[in-house]
Amino acid sequence: MLKIVEIENLTVQYPDVKALDDVSFEINQGDFLGIIGPNGAGKSTLFDSMLGLNTKYKGTIKFFGEDIRKSKNYLKEIGYVPQKPIFEKNFPVTVTDVVRMGLRNESDENKIDEILQQLWIHELRNRRIGELSGGQQQRVFIAKALIINPRILILDEPVTGIDQQSIDLFYSILRELNSKQKITIIWSSHDLDAVNQLANHVACLNRTLFFHGESEKFFSNDELVKQYSEASMQEHMHHH
Amino acid sequence: MHRALISGIAIAILCSVIGLFLVLRRYSLFGDAIAHSSFGGIALGLLAGVYPLWTAYGVSIASALIITKIKDRYNISGDASIAVLLSSGIAVGLVIIGLSGGFTIDIFSFLFGSILLVSVNDTVLILSLTGGILIVILLLYRQILYSTFNEEQAKVSGIPVEKINYLIVFMAGITVVTSIQLVGVLLISALFVIPNVTAIMYGKGFKQTAIISMSFSIFSVVVGILLSYIFDITPAGTIVLLAISLLAGTMGIKSSGLLSKS
Numbered sequence: 001m002l003k004i005v006e007i008e009n010l011t012v013q014y015p016d017v018k019a020l021d022d023v024s025f026e027i028n029q030g031d032f033l034g035i036i037g038p039n040g041a042g043k044s045t046l047f048d049s050m051l052g053l054n055t056k057y058k059g060t061i062k063f064f065g066e067d068i069r070k071s072k073n074y075l076k077e078i079g080y081v082p083q084k085p086i087f088e089k090n091f092p093v094t095v096t097d098v099v100r101m102g103l104r105n106e107s108d109e110n111k112i113d114e115i116l117q118q119l120w121i122h123e124l125r126n127r128r129i130g131e132l133s134g135g136q137q138q139r140v141f142i143a144k145a146l147i148i149n150p151r152i153l154i155l156d157e158p159v160t161g162i163d164q165q166s167i168d169l170f171y172s173i174l175r176e177l178n179s180k181q182k183i184t185i186i187w188s189s190h191d192l193d194a195v196n197q198l199a200n201h202v203a204c205l206n207r208t209l210f211f212h213g214e215s216e217k218f219f220s221n222d223e224l225v226k227q228y229s230e231a232s233m234q235e236h237m238h239h240h
Numbered sequence: 241m242h243r244a245l246i247s248g249i250a251i252a253i254l255c256s257v258i259g260l261f262l263v264l265r266r267y268s269l270f271g272d273a274i275a276h277s278s279f280g281g282i283a284l285g286l287l288a289g290v291y292p293l294w295t296a297y298g299v300s301i302a303s304a305l306i307i308t309k310i311k312d313r314y315n316i317s318g319d320a321s322i323a324v325l326l327s328s329g330i331a332v333g334l335v336i337i338g339l340s341g342g343f344t345i346d347i348f349s350f351l352f353g354s355i356l357l358v359s360v361n362d363t364v365l366i367l368s369l370t371g372g373i374l375i376v377i378l379l380l381y382r383q384i385l386y387s388t389f390n391e392e393q394a395k396v397s398g399i400p401v402e403k404i405n406y407l408i409v410f411m412a413g414i415t416v417v418t419s420i421q422l423v424g425v426l427l428i429s430a431l432f433v434i435p436n437v438t439a440i441m442y443g444k445g446f447k448q449t450a451i452i453s454m455s456f457s458i459f460s461v462v463v464g465i466l467l468s469y470i471f472d473i474t475p476a477g478t479i480v481l482l483a484i485s486l487l488a489g490t491m492g493i494k495s496s497g498l499l500s501k502s
């Protein structure tokens with residue numbers, strides 16, 4: 001199996017906290033990896049480091065066998081949907097404008113139409129992005145991520161604040177992308193049930209990586225699931 | 241007169257395009273800040289006996305780039321860095337003017353603009369700078385738009401966001417000093433901001449918004465120059481008042497519900 005990502009001894013020290021501590025794992029082509037962990041576990045920090053947004057890390061991150069410190073070429077293969085896409089609410093861009101931004105070279109209007117149809121947002125194409133609901137916006141950002149035909153899709157808690165119906169649609173789209181188009185998906189979530197249903201691999205993160213492997217192994221091990229739930233619970237109490 | 245109109249139209253287009261990116265970056269007052277720092281540059285030129293516009297270009301572009309660097313390095317918010325830039329330009333200008341023996345008539349025309357007096361050389365300079373900047377923007381259109389929309393995502397798409405940011409600041413510096421001849425230091429951000437705020441209200445996509453803004457900007461400048469010529473009043477004030485009435489008109493249309501969603 002082709003190794004897409006290799007993370008070796010990744011440590012990220014912010015001024016006040018160590019967000020990641022000696023994390024190592026690999027992601028293979030075609031994996032649908034669910035990364036679970038409580039608030040503050042370091043999920044976004046892991047993504048930021050993988051995407052070159054945070055360069056102050058110790059350890060090594062490789063994409064397609066190449067250290068990302070050496071070349072930024074790997075970014076061409078990545079579609080990224082951030083946890084909270086921040087933009088001005090009245091930013092004068094339409095849905096089509098946003099998706100077009102994702103394209104690297106000249107725009108291909110047919111391709112844009114096709115993607116918008118695939119994600120059920122074609123009828124919104126001339127609306128401004130800021131006027132849409134959270135779930136609709138999310139789908140626009142996924143369209144923007146997919147327009148470059150990425151080999152890897154990275155999604156940071158993509159369904160926060162979105163209604164159940166949109167979530168179901170969204171998950172079915174992800175499943176199709178992974179199974180039919182063979183896109184490797186790396187996806188962080190708080191929703192254990194969803195990870196259980198969708199992902200074929202699980203990484204359980206809470207500053208350190210305390211499980212990584214096939215999702216059946218994780219979910220069939222009651223002890224692990226219980227441990228994870230307790231860790232999340234403690235984190236939760238901690239915040240109140 | 242036709243020189244004034246030609247230069248005016250070029251500046252109108254330039255300010256509305258650069259201004260659109262500044263407004264969307266929540267950097268609306270940046271034009272103002274650069275203009276104020278150019279005041280220091282103008283005073284310096286007058287003191288040194290150099291053509292003041294050249295020193296204004298130098299000082300404005302340099303201070304705009306430096307403040308952007310400081311802002312990123314020390315994590316100062318956009319509006320605070322604008323305040324620093326704005327006040328230090330004026331302070332430097334005042335001290336230099338004091339040293340050189342007080343206000344002169346030249347300073348007055350830089351404060352309030354003097355488009356009706358624009359020379360052939362000025363017109364050529366204005367046209368070539370406008371052409372140059374517009375070409376750069378057209379070539380880097382997607383990169384500039386994307387990094388304005390969302391820096392992080394633009395970075396992940398491989399866009400050199402920091403370089404683009406400096407480029408915008410640099411072009412804004414040139415634009416401001418170029419436009420000083422039209423509306424003067426004090427009203428510069430009107431041209432940057434008002435047509436764009438107006439255009440954004442029409443709820444259209446990016447290109448259409450930019451075109452609407454340019455049209456409003458050109459209208460205000462052309463009609464403003466003509467009116468000021470006919471009635472012998474100051475062009476700067478007239479231009480800005482026209483832009484404001486377009487904004488007011490748009491607000492009126494919008495609240496009357498005529499401008500509902502397309």
Ligand SMILES: Nc1ncnc2c1ncn2[C@@H]1O[C@H](COP(=O)(O)OP(=O)(O)OP(=O)(O)O)[C@@H](O)[C@H]1O
Nearest residue numbers: 014015017019037038039040041042043044045046
């Ligand atoms: N830019 C930063 N500077 C300093 N500390 C940071 C920064 N970003 C994150 N942290 C800290 O690092 C830790 C991990 O944060 P991170 O955002 O990676 O968690 P997360 O797993 O994505 O959480 P959530 O589920 O809430 O999104 C937290 O303690 C956070 O306070």
Ligand SMILES: [Mg+2]
Nearest residue numbers: 043044083156
């Ligand atoms: Mg996060």
